[in-house]
Amino acid sequence: MSKVPHEAITVGVAGALLGGVTGRIVGFPVLGTAIGALSGAVSGARRMYDWKSTRGIGAFVLDHTWALATTTASVVAIGVNSATGARIDEPLTTRQNRMTYEKGLVLRRGFAVTFGYVVNGAADRDGTLGERRRKLVTHHEDQHVWQARMFGPIYPVVYAGWFAIGSIVATVRWLVAGRKTKLIDDVDATAYYRNPFEWHAYSCDDNWPPHGVDATKVWAQPFRGSSRTPSTPR
Template sequence: MVFGIISAAVHVGLGALLGGLAGGPLGLLIGAAVGLLLGVPFGWAVASAGTYGTDARGIFLFVVDHTWSLLNTVVGALYLALHLIFGHQLDRVVSQASGRVNLVEGVSPRYATTIGTVCAGSSPGIQRHEDVHVFQARLLGPLYLPLVMLNYVLFTIAPVWLLWHDHGNAPINRFTRYFEIGVYPHVWNEAIAYRIQGTPPR
Protein backbone atom coordinates (compact mmCIF):
# COMPACT_ATOMS: atom_id res chain seq x y z
CA MET A 1 0.00 0.00 0.00
CA VAL A 2 2.80 2.42 0.93
CA PHE A 3 4.59 1.86 -2.40
CA GLY A 4 1.37 2.57 -4.27
CA ILE A 5 0.72 5.83 -2.42
CA ILE A 6 4.29 7.03 -2.86
CA SER A 7 4.22 6.09 -6.56
CA ALA A 8 1.01 8.05 -7.15
CA ALA A 9 2.46 11.03 -5.25
CA VAL A 10 5.62 10.96 -7.38
CA HIS A 11 3.54 11.05 -10.57
CA VAL A 12 1.48 13.97 -9.28
CA GLY A 13 4.60 15.82 -8.14
CA LEU A 14 6.35 15.32 -11.47
CA GLY A 15 3.28 16.47 -13.37
CA ALA A 16 2.93 19.55 -11.17
CA LEU A 17 6.63 20.40 -11.57
CA LEU A 18 6.65 20.07 -15.35
CA GLY A 19 3.32 21.85 -15.68
CA GLY A 20 4.47 24.68 -13.43
CA LEU A 21 7.67 25.14 -15.43
CA ALA A 22 5.75 25.16 -18.70
CA GLY A 23 2.73 27.23 -17.75
CA GLY A 24 2.93 28.79 -14.31
CA PRO A 25 0.16 28.22 -11.75
CA LEU A 26 -2.38 27.03 -14.32
CA GLY A 27 0.17 24.69 -15.84
CA LEU A 28 0.96 23.37 -12.37
CA LEU A 29 -2.70 22.47 -11.81
CA ILE A 30 -3.05 20.84 -15.22
CA GLY A 31 0.21 18.94 -14.78
CA ALA A 32 -0.84 17.74 -11.33
CA ALA A 33 -4.17 16.55 -12.77
CA VAL A 34 -2.42 14.62 -15.53
CA GLY A 35 -0.04 13.14 -12.96
CA LEU A 36 -3.03 12.12 -10.87
CA LEU A 37 -4.72 10.43 -13.85
CA LEU A 38 -1.59 8.39 -14.51
CA GLY A 39 -0.38 7.96 -10.94
CA VAL A 40 -3.55 6.68 -9.33
CA PRO A 41 -4.04 3.65 -11.63
CA PHE A 42 -0.35 2.85 -11.49
CA GLY A 43 -0.20 3.25 -7.72
CA TRP A 44 -3.32 1.10 -7.39
CA ALA A 45 -1.73 -1.63 -9.54
CA VAL A 46 1.52 -1.52 -7.56
CA ALA A 47 -0.35 -1.76 -4.25
CA SER A 48 -2.97 -4.25 -5.39
CA ALA A 49 -0.48 -6.66 -6.91
CA GLY A 50 2.28 -6.18 -4.34
CA THR A 51 4.64 -5.45 -7.23
CA TYR A 52 7.58 -4.49 -5.02
CA GLY A 53 8.68 -6.70 -2.16
CA THR A 54 9.42 -5.13 1.20
CA ASP A 55 12.94 -6.55 1.22
CA ALA A 56 16.07 -4.64 0.15
CA ARG A 57 15.68 -5.71 -3.49
CA GLY A 58 12.08 -4.51 -3.69
CA ILE A 59 12.91 -1.17 -2.11
CA PHE A 60 15.92 -0.71 -4.41
CA LEU A 61 13.88 -1.45 -7.56
CA PHE A 62 11.12 0.91 -6.42
CA VAL A 63 13.63 3.72 -5.86
CA VAL A 64 15.29 3.16 -9.25
CA ASP A 65 11.92 3.10 -11.02
CA HIS A 66 10.86 6.36 -9.37
CA THR A 67 14.13 8.26 -9.82
CA TRP A 68 16.63 7.31 -12.55
CA SER A 69 14.07 5.32 -14.57
CA LEU A 70 11.11 7.61 -13.84
CA LEU A 71 10.55 8.49 -17.52
CA ASN A 72 10.07 4.80 -18.30
CA THR A 73 7.77 4.39 -15.30
CA VAL A 74 5.58 7.33 -16.36
CA VAL A 75 5.28 6.05 -19.94
CA GLY A 76 4.53 2.61 -18.51
CA ALA A 77 1.84 4.16 -16.31
CA LEU A 78 0.22 5.65 -19.42
CA TYR A 79 0.43 2.25 -21.11
CA LEU A 80 -1.20 0.63 -18.06
CA ALA A 81 -4.00 3.22 -17.95
CA LEU A 82 -4.85 2.54 -21.60
CA HIS A 83 -5.02 -1.20 -20.93
CA LEU A 84 -7.30 -0.65 -17.95
CA ILE A 85 -9.59 1.58 -20.03
CA PHE A 86 -10.02 -1.35 -22.44
CA GLY A 87 -10.87 -3.67 -19.55
CA HIS A 88 -7.62 -5.60 -19.42
CA GLN A 89 -6.92 -7.38 -16.16
CA LEU A 90 -4.05 -7.08 -13.73
CA ASP A 91 -2.22 -10.37 -13.16
CA ARG A 92 -1.68 -10.14 -9.42
CA VAL A 93 -0.12 -13.58 -9.01
CA VAL A 94 2.62 -13.01 -11.59
CA SER A 95 3.17 -9.39 -10.54
CA GLN A 96 3.66 -10.06 -6.83
CA ALA A 97 7.17 -9.12 -5.65
CA SER A 98 8.37 -9.29 -9.28
CA GLY A 99 9.26 -5.61 -9.64
CA ARG A 100 6.89 -5.30 -12.61
CA VAL A 101 3.17 -4.89 -13.27
CA ASN A 102 1.81 -7.73 -15.39
CA LEU A 103 -1.41 -7.59 -17.38
CA VAL A 104 -3.14 -10.73 -18.60
CA GLU A 105 -4.05 -9.34 -22.02
CA GLY A 106 -1.60 -7.83 -24.47
CA VAL A 107 -1.97 -5.36 -27.30
CA SER A 108 -2.03 -8.30 -29.72
CA PRO A 109 -2.54 -12.03 -29.08
CA ARG A 110 0.69 -12.63 -31.00
CA TYR A 111 3.01 -10.44 -28.95
CA ALA A 112 3.79 -9.44 -25.40
CA THR A 113 4.79 -5.80 -24.97
CA THR A 114 6.72 -4.25 -22.11
CA ILE A 115 7.02 -0.52 -21.47
CA GLY A 116 8.85 0.56 -18.35
CA THR A 117 7.75 -1.85 -15.65
CA VAL A 118 4.42 -2.73 -17.29
CA CYS A 119 4.32 -6.04 -19.13
CA ALA A 120 1.19 -6.95 -21.10
CA GLY A 121 0.32 -10.31 -22.59
CA SER A 122 3.34 -12.25 -21.39
CA SER A 123 3.47 -15.95 -20.53
CA PRO A 124 5.90 -18.08 -18.52
CA GLY A 125 7.62 -19.12 -21.74
CA ILE A 126 8.63 -15.58 -22.71
CA GLN A 127 8.67 -13.73 -19.38
CA ARG A 128 12.47 -13.76 -19.22
CA HIS A 129 12.57 -12.00 -22.61
CA GLU A 130 10.23 -9.30 -21.30
CA ASP A 131 12.23 -8.99 -18.09
CA VAL A 132 15.26 -8.09 -20.20
CA HIS A 133 13.35 -5.00 -21.37
CA VAL A 134 12.53 -4.05 -17.79
CA PHE A 135 16.22 -4.37 -16.93
CA GLN A 136 17.28 -2.37 -19.99
CA ALA A 137 14.97 0.47 -18.97
CA ARG A 138 16.32 0.49 -15.42
CA LEU A 139 19.91 0.38 -16.60
CA LEU A 140 19.64 3.18 -19.17
CA GLY A 141 16.98 5.25 -17.40
CA PRO A 142 15.93 8.32 -19.39
CA LEU A 143 18.08 7.25 -22.35
CA TYR A 144 16.26 3.95 -22.93
CA LEU A 145 13.10 4.99 -24.80
CA PRO A 146 14.83 7.63 -26.98
CA LEU A 147 17.50 5.08 -27.97
CA VAL A 148 14.87 2.46 -28.81
CA MET A 149 12.82 4.92 -30.88
CA LEU A 150 15.93 6.19 -32.66
CA ASN A 151 16.90 2.63 -33.59
CA TYR A 152 13.40 1.93 -34.96
CA VAL A 153 13.55 5.06 -37.11
CA LEU A 154 17.06 4.34 -38.40
CA PHE A 155 16.35 0.69 -39.18
CA THR A 156 13.11 1.61 -40.93
CA ILE A 157 14.64 4.15 -43.30
CA ALA A 158 18.15 2.61 -43.53
CA PRO A 159 17.72 -1.19 -43.29
CA VAL A 160 21.33 -2.13 -42.65
CA TRP A 161 19.97 -5.19 -40.81
CA LEU A 162 19.41 -6.73 -44.25
CA LEU A 163 23.16 -7.43 -44.28
CA TRP A 164 22.92 -9.99 -41.44
CA HIS A 165 19.24 -10.98 -41.65
CA ASP A 166 18.44 -14.70 -42.09
CA HIS A 167 16.81 -14.41 -45.52
CA GLY A 168 16.50 -18.18 -45.98
CA ASN A 169 14.44 -18.89 -42.84
CA ALA A 170 12.71 -15.50 -42.52
CA PRO A 171 12.17 -14.03 -45.99
CA ILE A 172 11.01 -10.43 -46.30
CA ASN A 173 8.42 -11.07 -49.01
CA ARG A 174 5.63 -8.64 -48.17
CA PHE A 175 5.28 -5.18 -46.66
CA THR A 176 4.14 -6.22 -43.15
CA ARG A 177 7.08 -8.63 -42.80
CA TYR A 178 9.49 -5.76 -43.37
CA PHE A 179 8.51 -4.50 -39.92
CA GLU A 180 7.46 -7.69 -38.10
CA ILE A 181 10.31 -9.93 -39.25
CA GLY A 182 12.82 -7.29 -40.29
CA VAL A 183 12.93 -4.07 -38.30
CA TYR A 184 11.38 -5.30 -35.04
CA PRO A 185 13.67 -8.23 -34.12
CA HIS A 186 16.82 -6.38 -35.21
CA VAL A 187 16.55 -3.23 -33.09
CA TRP A 188 19.12 -3.39 -30.31
CA ASN A 189 16.81 -3.95 -27.33
CA GLU A 190 14.94 -6.80 -29.05
CA ALA A 191 18.07 -8.40 -30.46
CA ILE A 192 19.56 -8.59 -26.96
CA ALA A 193 16.33 -9.96 -25.45
CA TYR A 194 15.99 -12.62 -28.14
CA ARG A 195 19.60 -13.64 -27.62
CA ILE A 196 18.89 -14.18 -23.91
CA GLN A 197 15.56 -15.91 -24.44
CA GLY A 198 13.41 -16.76 -27.41
CA THR A 199 13.52 -17.17 -31.15
CA PRO A 200 12.88 -14.10 -33.31
CA PRO A 201 9.66 -14.28 -35.38
CA ARG A 202 9.99 -15.90 -38.79
Protein backbone atom coordinates in the same frame (compact mmCIF):
# COMPACT_ATOMS: atom_id res chain seq x y z
CA MET B 1 -7.65 -1.42 7.27
CA SER B 2 -6.67 -4.41 5.12
CA LYS B 3 -3.10 -5.08 4.10
CA VAL B 4 -3.49 -4.23 0.41
CA PRO B 5 -5.02 -0.72 0.83
CA HIS B 6 -2.40 0.08 3.48
CA GLU B 7 0.39 -0.74 1.05
CA ALA B 8 -1.34 1.24 -1.69
CA ILE B 9 -1.41 4.35 0.50
CA THR B 10 2.16 3.97 1.73
CA VAL B 11 3.65 3.29 -1.69
CA GLY B 12 1.47 5.97 -3.24
CA VAL B 13 2.85 8.59 -0.85
CA ALA B 14 6.43 7.41 -1.38
CA GLY B 15 5.92 7.43 -5.15
CA ALA B 16 4.51 10.95 -5.01
CA LEU B 17 7.52 12.19 -3.04
CA LEU B 18 10.08 10.63 -5.37
CA GLY B 19 8.14 11.59 -8.47
CA GLY B 20 7.74 15.13 -7.20
CA VAL B 21 11.46 15.55 -6.59
CA THR B 22 12.26 14.11 -10.02
CA GLY B 23 9.61 16.28 -11.65
CA ARG B 24 11.01 19.38 -9.99
CA ILE B 25 14.47 18.61 -11.39
CA VAL B 26 13.15 18.40 -14.96
CA GLY B 27 10.67 21.25 -14.58
CA PHE B 28 7.39 19.37 -14.10
CA PRO B 29 6.89 19.01 -10.32
CA VAL B 30 3.09 18.65 -10.37
CA LEU B 31 3.10 16.09 -13.17
CA GLY B 32 5.92 14.16 -11.54
CA THR B 33 4.04 14.06 -8.24
CA ALA B 34 0.84 12.90 -9.93
CA ILE B 35 2.54 10.14 -11.92
CA GLY B 36 4.46 8.98 -8.87
CA ALA B 37 1.33 8.92 -6.72
CA LEU B 38 -0.74 7.01 -9.28
CA SER B 39 2.01 4.53 -10.02
CA GLY B 40 2.76 3.98 -6.35
CA ALA B 41 -0.87 3.53 -5.39
CA VAL B 42 -1.64 1.02 -8.13
CA SER B 43 1.58 -0.97 -7.74
CA GLY B 44 1.08 -0.97 -3.98
CA ALA B 45 -2.50 -2.19 -4.29
CA ARG B 46 -1.27 -5.01 -6.51
CA ARG B 47 1.63 -5.79 -4.13
CA MET B 48 3.95 -5.59 -7.10
CA TYR B 49 7.29 -4.77 -5.49
CA ASP B 50 9.32 -7.29 -3.53
CA TRP B 51 10.16 -5.18 -0.48
CA LYS B 52 12.22 -7.96 1.10
CA SER B 53 14.90 -7.73 -1.58
CA THR B 54 17.28 -4.97 -2.58
CA ARG B 55 16.20 -5.63 -6.16
CA GLY B 56 12.60 -4.82 -5.33
CA ILE B 57 13.49 -1.64 -3.45
CA GLY B 58 15.82 -0.62 -6.26
CA ALA B 59 13.08 -1.24 -8.81
CA PHE B 60 10.70 1.07 -6.94
CA VAL B 61 13.26 3.85 -6.60
CA LEU B 62 14.28 3.65 -10.25
CA ASP B 63 10.67 3.56 -11.45
CA HIS B 64 9.87 6.80 -9.65
CA THR B 65 13.09 8.70 -10.36
CA TRP B 66 15.42 7.93 -13.28
CA ALA B 67 12.79 5.87 -15.14
CA LEU B 68 9.83 8.16 -14.40
CA ALA B 69 9.32 8.74 -18.14
CA THR B 70 8.77 5.04 -18.84
CA THR B 71 6.72 4.76 -15.66
CA THR B 72 4.44 7.38 -17.20
CA ALA B 73 3.91 4.93 -20.07
CA SER B 74 3.13 2.27 -17.45
CA VAL B 75 0.44 4.45 -15.89
CA VAL B 76 -1.12 5.10 -19.31
CA ALA B 77 -1.11 1.36 -20.09
CA ILE B 78 -2.71 0.59 -16.73
CA GLY B 79 -5.41 3.16 -17.44
CA VAL B 80 -6.19 1.69 -20.86
CA ASN B 81 -6.17 -1.85 -19.49
CA SER B 82 -8.48 -0.89 -16.64
CA ALA B 83 -10.89 0.78 -19.06
CA THR B 84 -10.98 -2.29 -21.31
CA GLY B 85 -11.29 -4.80 -18.48
CA ALA B 86 -7.94 -6.50 -19.06
CA ARG B 87 -7.12 -9.08 -16.40
CA ILE B 88 -3.91 -9.15 -14.37
CA ASP B 89 -2.06 -12.42 -13.88
CA GLU B 90 -1.41 -12.46 -10.13
CA PRO B 91 1.44 -15.03 -10.00
CA LEU B 92 3.38 -13.05 -12.61
CA THR B 93 2.70 -9.79 -10.78
CA THR B 94 2.71 -10.22 -7.01
CA ARG B 95 6.19 -9.39 -5.62
CA GLN B 96 7.65 -9.80 -9.12
CA ASN B 97 8.56 -6.10 -9.59
CA ARG B 98 6.40 -5.94 -12.72
CA MET B 99 2.69 -5.92 -13.57
CA THR B 100 1.53 -8.55 -16.06
CA TYR B 101 -1.73 -8.55 -17.99
CA GLU B 102 -3.04 -11.57 -19.86
CA LYS B 103 -4.17 -9.31 -22.70
CA GLY B 104 -4.36 -5.51 -22.48
CA LEU B 105 -2.84 -2.87 -24.73
CA VAL B 106 -0.86 -4.63 -27.47
CA LEU B 107 0.54 -3.36 -30.76
CA ARG B 108 0.65 -6.65 -32.64
CA ARG B 109 -1.49 -9.74 -32.22
CA GLY B 110 0.39 -12.63 -30.65
CA PHE B 111 3.26 -10.41 -29.45
CA ALA B 112 3.59 -9.33 -25.84
CA VAL B 113 4.59 -5.70 -25.35
CA THR B 114 6.06 -3.95 -22.33
CA PHE B 115 5.51 -0.34 -21.30
CA GLY B 116 7.79 0.52 -18.39
CA TYR B 117 7.02 -2.11 -15.76
CA VAL B 118 3.72 -3.20 -17.36
CA VAL B 119 3.71 -6.34 -19.52
CA ASN B 120 0.73 -6.66 -21.85
CA GLY B 121 -0.39 -9.60 -23.97
CA ALA B 122 1.14 -12.36 -21.87
CA ALA B 123 -1.48 -14.87 -22.99
CA ASP B 124 -1.26 -16.64 -26.33
CA ARG B 125 -3.54 -15.85 -29.26
CA ASP B 126 -6.10 -18.37 -28.00
CA GLY B 127 -6.15 -16.71 -24.58
CA THR B 128 -4.19 -19.42 -22.77
CA LEU B 129 -1.23 -18.63 -20.54
CA GLY B 130 0.82 -21.80 -20.61
CA GLU B 131 4.36 -22.54 -19.56
CA ARG B 132 5.91 -21.16 -22.75
CA ARG B 133 4.11 -17.84 -22.45
CA ARG B 134 5.03 -17.59 -18.77
CA LYS B 135 8.66 -18.13 -19.71
CA LEU B 136 8.25 -15.37 -22.30
CA VAL B 137 7.31 -13.02 -19.45
CA THR B 138 9.97 -14.12 -16.95
CA HIS B 139 12.85 -14.47 -19.41
CA HIS B 140 12.08 -12.01 -22.24
CA GLU B 141 9.64 -9.28 -21.22
CA ASP B 142 11.21 -8.93 -17.78
CA GLN B 143 14.42 -7.94 -19.56
CA HIS B 144 12.54 -5.05 -21.18
CA VAL B 145 11.20 -4.00 -17.78
CA TRP B 146 14.75 -3.73 -16.46
CA GLN B 147 16.09 -2.20 -19.65
CA ALA B 148 13.58 0.61 -19.16
CA ARG B 149 14.65 1.01 -15.54
CA MET B 150 18.36 1.01 -16.19
CA PHE B 151 18.36 3.21 -19.30
CA GLY B 152 15.52 5.45 -18.13
CA PRO B 153 14.55 8.18 -20.62
CA ILE B 154 17.24 6.99 -23.02
CA TYR B 155 15.48 3.65 -23.55
CA PRO B 156 12.40 4.75 -25.55
CA VAL B 157 14.48 7.18 -27.62
CA VAL B 158 17.02 4.53 -28.63
CA TYR B 159 14.38 1.84 -29.16
CA ALA B 160 12.13 4.03 -31.31
CA GLY B 161 15.10 5.55 -33.13
CA TRP B 162 16.48 2.13 -34.04
CA PHE B 163 13.07 1.02 -35.28
CA ALA B 164 12.59 4.13 -37.41
CA ILE B 165 16.05 4.08 -38.97
CA GLY B 166 15.96 0.30 -39.34
CA SER B 167 12.66 0.51 -41.19
CA ILE B 168 14.11 3.02 -43.64
CA VAL B 169 17.26 0.97 -44.19
CA ALA B 170 15.27 -2.23 -44.73
CA THR B 171 12.94 -0.53 -47.19
CA VAL B 172 15.83 0.91 -49.23
CA ARG B 173 17.56 -2.48 -49.35
CA TRP B 174 14.31 -4.13 -50.38
CA LEU B 175 13.86 -1.69 -53.26
CA VAL B 176 17.49 -2.02 -54.39
CA ALA B 177 17.25 -5.82 -54.30
CA GLY B 178 14.27 -5.73 -56.64
CA ARG B 179 11.49 -6.38 -54.12
CA LYS B 180 12.05 -10.13 -54.23
CA THR B 181 11.09 -10.71 -50.60
CA LYS B 182 8.29 -9.59 -48.30
CA LEU B 183 8.93 -6.05 -47.13
CA ILE B 184 7.40 -6.73 -43.70
CA ASP B 185 9.87 -9.59 -43.12
CA ASP B 186 12.85 -7.40 -44.01
CA VAL B 187 11.60 -4.57 -41.80
CA ASP B 188 11.03 -6.98 -38.91
CA ALA B 189 14.53 -8.42 -39.25
CA THR B 190 16.32 -5.07 -39.33
CA ALA B 191 14.14 -2.74 -37.28
CA TYR B 192 12.86 -5.20 -34.67
CA TYR B 193 14.93 -8.36 -34.31
CA ARG B 194 18.29 -6.62 -34.81
CA ASN B 195 17.38 -4.01 -32.21
CA PRO B 196 19.96 -4.54 -29.41
CA PHE B 197 17.24 -4.50 -26.75
CA GLU B 198 15.27 -7.23 -28.53
CA TRP B 199 18.42 -9.18 -29.39
CA HIS B 200 19.30 -9.24 -25.69
CA ALA B 201 15.78 -10.20 -24.57
CA TYR B 202 15.38 -13.01 -27.12
CA SER B 203 18.81 -14.35 -26.18
CA CYS B 204 17.87 -14.40 -22.49
CA ASP B 205 14.81 -16.42 -23.47
CA ASP B 206 17.04 -19.02 -25.19
CA ASN B 207 15.28 -18.09 -28.42
CA TRP B 208 18.00 -16.86 -30.78
CA PRO B 209 17.60 -16.81 -33.66
CA PRO B 210 13.87 -16.33 -32.98
CA HIS B 211 11.59 -19.15 -34.03
CA GLY B 212 10.27 -18.71 -37.56
CA VAL B 213 12.74 -15.95 -38.48
CA ASP B 214 15.27 -16.25 -41.32
CA ALA B 215 18.54 -16.69 -39.41
CA THR B 216 20.53 -15.11 -42.25
CA LYS B 217 18.76 -11.78 -41.74
CA VAL B 218 19.48 -11.32 -38.03
CA TRP B 219 22.57 -11.30 -35.82
CA ALA B 220 24.51 -14.55 -36.22
CA GLN B 221 25.11 -15.21 -32.51
CA PRO B 222 23.09 -14.72 -29.31
CA PHE B 223 23.72 -11.53 -27.39
CA ARG B 224 27.04 -11.85 -25.56
CA GLY B 225 26.68 -12.19 -21.81
CA SER B 226 22.92 -12.80 -21.93
CA SER B 227 21.61 -14.67 -18.90
CA ARG B 228 19.87 -17.99 -19.31
CA THR B 229 17.95 -17.57 -16.09
CA PRO B 230 15.10 -15.18 -15.26
CA SER B 231 16.13 -11.95 -13.61
CA THR B 232 13.39 -12.25 -11.01
CA PRO B 233 11.96 -15.25 -9.15
CA ARG B 234 9.32 -17.13 -11.07
